Each structure stands twice: as structure tokens, then as C-alpha cells.
Amino acid sequence: MNRYSHLHSHAFRSFHATQREGIVVASRRNMLKASISGIAGLSLPRLIQAREPVSVGGLGAPKGKSVILLWMTGGPSQIDTWDPKPDQPIQNRGPFGVTSTKLPGVVICEHLPKQAAMLDKFTLIRSVDAKFSNHEPNMVFQTGNLDAEPRTNPEAPRYPAIASVIAKHHGANQDGVPPYVGFFRSRSHIAFGGYLGQQYDPFPGNLGSRLPIYDLVGNDTGKSSDGDMFQLSKGLSFERIQDRRKLLADLDTMRRELDQTETMAAIDSHNQQAYELLLGKQTREAFDLGLESAQTRERYGNHLWCQQALLARRLVEAGAAFVTLDLSYHTASGTWDNHGDNIPPYGGISKGLKPLLPLFDHLLTTLVSDLEERGKLDDTLVIAMGEFGRTPMMGTQGSTDGRDHWPNVMSMAMAGGGLRHGQVIGSSDKEGGAVRERAIKPSDLAATIYRYFGVPRETQYVDGSGRPRSVVDQGTPITELGL
Numbered sequence: 246m247n248r249y250s251h252l253h254s255h256a257f258r259s260f261h262a263t264q265r266e267g268i269v270v271a272s273r274r275n276m277l278k279a280s281i282s283g284i285a286g287l288s289l290p291r292l293i294q295a296r297e298p299v300s301v302g303g304l305g306a307p308k309g310k311s312v313i314l315l316w317m318t319g320g321p322s323q324i325d326t327w328d329p330k331p332d333q334p335i336q337n338r339g340p341f342g343v344t345s346t347k348l349p350g351v352v353i354c355e356h357l358p359k360q361a362a363m364l365d366k367f368t369l370i371r372s373v374d375a376k377f378s379n380h381e382p383n384m385v386f387q388t389g390n391l392d393a394e395p396r397t398n399p400e401a402p403r404y405p406a407i408a409s410v411i412a413k414h415h416g417a418n419q420d421g422v423p424p425y426v427g428f429f430r431s432r433s434h435i436a437f438g439g440y441l442g443q444q445y446d447p448f449p450g451n452l453g454s455r456l457p458i459y460d461l462v463g464n465d466t467g468k469s470s471d472g473d474m475f476q477l478s479k480g481l482s483f484e485r486i487q488d489r490r491k492l493l494a495d496l497d498t499m500r501r502e503l504d505q506t507e508t509m510a511a512i513d514s515h516n517q518q519a520y521e522l523l524l525g526k527q528t529r530e531a532f533d534l535g536l537e538s539a540q541t542r543e544r545y546g547n548h549l550w551c552q553q554a555l556l557a558r559r560l561v562e563a564g565a566a567f568v569t570l571d572l573s574y575h576t577a578s579g580t581w582d583n584h585g586d587n588i589p590p591y592g593g594i595s596k597g598l599k600p601l602l603p604l605f606d607h608l609l610t611t612l613v614s615d616l617e618e619r620g621k622l623d624d625t626l627v628i629a630m631g632e633f634g635r636t637p638m639m640g641t642q643g644s645t646d647g648r649d650h651w652p653n654v655m656s657m658a659m660a661g662g663g664l665r666h667g668q669v670i671g672s673s674d675k676e677g678g679a680v681r682e683r684a685i686k687p688s689d690l691a692a693t694i695y696r697y698f699g700v701p702r703e704t705q706y707v708d709g710s711g712r713p714r715s716v717v718d719q720g721t722p723i724t725e726l727g728l
Contacts, residue, residue: 319579372671389691419564585644688720
């Protein structure tokens with residue numbers, strides 16, 4: 246068997262078409278119930294209580310730091326993005342050309358010209374070891390743990406997201422703002438709180454703002470989501486909710502229902518802070534794109550992903566510590582899962598990946614430039630990556646230009662955070678199929694993010710059997726970044 250043959254069973258065998266995925270809200274009443282009970286990254290009073298040690302001293306983590314993770318769901322091809330092989334035969338190098346960049350001697354895909362022009366503000370890592378990573382759910386890189394692979398380990402969904410660890414041990418940078426926000430098309434695309442508790446799940450950003458609705462293959466339907474996270478049921482008002490006694494009266498029946506599942510803690514002195522997190526001005530305004538200037542909104546553009554990127558910038562300015570954008574139209578394995586043109590719905594490299602790259606190029610560079618102009622880039626680390634790379638040889642699964650899953654090596658990009666950029670870390674072999682030097686593992690990425698936030702490597706959590714587990718499994722920070 247060729248060493249570049251497909252490593253995994255095909256991801257499209259089951260789209261679970263009749264299964265409800267992610268957050269399912271049947272009514273506005275259920276939305277309010279869900280928001281207060283924990284599906285919004287909440288069990289609100291408990292969330293505030295759990296975060297209190299951070300706000301009064303905690304681990305000494307530096308406040309003001311944030312991460313925006315651009316999650317390229319499905320696994321982008323390293324060869325057709327950041328690690329091109331222009332001197333190789335076409336079956337290997339693919340259909341795209343290359344373009345020179347701001348870094349002398351460094352080339353990237355021709356369809357990323359904006360990033361090429363400002364590559365001195367980025368770090369490319371071409372030697373990421375993605376072994377053991379898979380998707381649906383996309384857990385290994387988002388937790389930094391090789392055992393967090395639900396297809397082989399039933400315990401995997403309980404491993405907490407890196408972002409959830411940050412939510413607990415760093416917290417939000419501003420009271421009244423959720424520390425971890427996720428924009429996700431499917432729950433299987435993003436990691437949750439796991440053993441840390443649902444109070445550290447992501448706040449579902451999709452529900453906080455009116456956003457364009459795209460179908461599974463990326464067509465704009467012309468419709469918009471309700472964005473009614475902050476719209477109250479008939480008979481309730483923001484003024485009324487600020488009155489604690491009336492709020493308790495309105496929600497008394499709801500509390501009894503929620504207590505049966507132990508998702509609603511006893512209401513205590515943290516209540517008012519909890520209400521502020523869900524209903525306060527700080528968070529509501531962060532999700533209100535109408536408060537942005539027309540010029541800025543036009544600069545980002547009307548595409549769903551670009552609107553979410555603008556919301557991510559607004560959220561980190563408001564005080565969120567970690568924002569993850571699920572860059573996918575499809576609820577299954579992901580829009581970047583480019584197996585081939587004869588394998589719908591994602592297509593291969595020419596018809597599937599090519600339309601994504603100019604959009605991604607615009608989104609990424611607009612976000613980084615905007616953060617820099619607003620004085621936020623040094624405090625915001627932008628990370629762009631997926632869960633693995635793609636096979637060096639095209640034509641897999643009977644397609645003409647598809648590439649299958651390839652965990653042996655992948656590429657990723659970083660910018661901002663006050664780190665050292667304008668460099669390429671590591672390299673792959675001549676075919677782009679294996680790490681040649683300086684392997685970077687998921688645990689190294691986790692250790693880097695924890696160092697950035699000031700969370701000690703020895704930080705632990707307790708699993709379901711009561712055993713302590715380290716948040717970092719043998720990983721070390723990426724020293725080339727200046728950490």
C-alpha cells in the first residue's frame with residue numbers, strides 16, 4: 246500500500262440527518278431556560294461563584310489577554326495553503342500556484358495574497374504533528390490531549406477544552422462578559438467544559454446576534470437568524486429582571502424543573518452578577534453589530550464568517566478571553582474536508598478549497614489589521630488551524646483532485662498576542678507528507694496558550710473517578726514565539 250493512502254474510514258458515511266445536533270431551542274421560553282441552566286456556557290450563579298477566586302487573586306494570570314481561534318473545520322490542506330511544494334509533480338503539488346510573501350524566500354498559496362503581503366505579522370508552523378487527531382468531534386487540538394478522541398476513547402468528551410480551562414483559571418477580562426464564546430454550526434465541531442463542569446462550556450455566540458443563514462454547501466439563503474438570546478419572553482423586561490424578587494417569582498416554576506437535573510444551583514449572593522452576564526449591557530452591546538460603523542461593517546463584509554469575525558473582535562474588546570469561530574457551513578465533518586469533487590458536499594481542491602481561500606484570506610487579514618489599528622493586537626492571539634492536514638498525493642477515493650485526512654503533518658498560522666512573529670517554524674519533507682524538523686504537538690500548543698494566559702503547567706482538574714489530571718500532558722511552550 247502506498248504510504249500516502251487513506252488512513253481513515255470515509256467521513257461521509259453518516260450525516261446523522263435526523264439527529265438533532267448542537268443547541269436545539271424550540272421556543273423563546275426554552276431559550277431562556279437553556280440560557281439560565283447552562284447551555285450558554287452557564288449555570289449562571291455557579292459560574293460566577295466558580296470564577297470568584299480568579300477575580301480576587303486566583304493564579305495571578307495576566308488580565309487583558311485574549312485568543313481568537315479560527316477553526317478551519319474539516320482539516321485544510323497544508324500543501325494548498327501554507328506549505329506549497331511548487332517543484333513537485335502536479336499530483337503532489339496540486340493545481341495552485343504560489344506567491345511571494347513579505348518574508349524573503351517564503352512562498353504560500355497564490356490564493357492567499359493578502360496574507361502574503363503582511364506575512365511579517367504572522368508565524369507559520371509547517372511541522373504540526375496531528376497524529377491521533379480526528380473530527381466529529383474535533384477534540385484533540387482543542388483540548389491539547391491525544392486521548393481526547395471519542396472514536397477510540399469513550400471518556401474523550403469529558404476532557405475539557407483549552408478554552409474552558411482558561412475560562413476557569415483566567416476568567417473573562419471584564420465582569421459581566423462570558424469568558425469563553427463559541428460560534429459553532431454543530432456541537433461536534435467544538436470542545437466543551439467536560440470534567441470542569443458545564444459552567445465552563447462555550448457561550449453560544451450564534452444565538453446572540455442576527456447573522457445570515459447559509460445552507461450546508463455555503464449558499465446564502467437570504468434569511469437571518471433570530472439572534473434572540475437577549476430577547477425576553479412576553480411579560481418580562483430588562484427592568485423587571487433587575488428586580489430580584491420579581492425575577493424569582495417569574496422563574497420559580499422553571500427553577501423546580503431545572504433542579505431535577507441539578508443544573509440550577511441555589512440562588513445566592515452571586516445572582517446579580519449572573520444576571521449581568523446574561524442580560525447586562527456589556528455583553529448585549531458586544532453582540533450588537535448595529536453599533537459598528539457602516540465603514541467597519543463594509544470592511545469585514547456581509548459573509549457569515551466575516552460577520553462572526555467582527556463579533557469576535559467586539560467580544561475580546563468587551564472582555565471575552567477566548568472566542569472560537571467554527572468556519573464551516575456543514576454540520577458534519579466540516580467544509581474544509583476536501584475529499585474530492587465526486588464526493589459531495591465539500592468538493593476537492595479546485596472546486597471545494599479554492600472558493601474558500603480568498604474568503605479566508607480576507608477574513609484573517611481584516612481581523613488582524615483591525616485589531617492592530619484598534620490597539621488590541623498585542624493582547625489578542627489569533628490562531629488559524631484545523632484538526633489535521635491532507636494527503637500529499639491527490640486523487641484519493643476515486644476523485645481527480647481530492648485529498649484525504651492526513652494526520653502525519655499539517656500547517657497552522659498565528660498572529661498577535663505580543664509574541665514574536667515574521668517567521669516560519671519547522672518544515673515538512675519535500676512532498677509535504679511528514680514532519681522534517683521541529684515537530685509541534687497538540688500538547689505544545691496547549692502549553693503555549695496556557696503560558697500566554699499565565700496558567701501554570703501544573704494546573705490540574707479532577708476526572709469522574711476523582712483522580713487529578715494535568716491540563717498539559719508533557720507539552721512545552723513554543724519558545725520561538727518568545728514565550
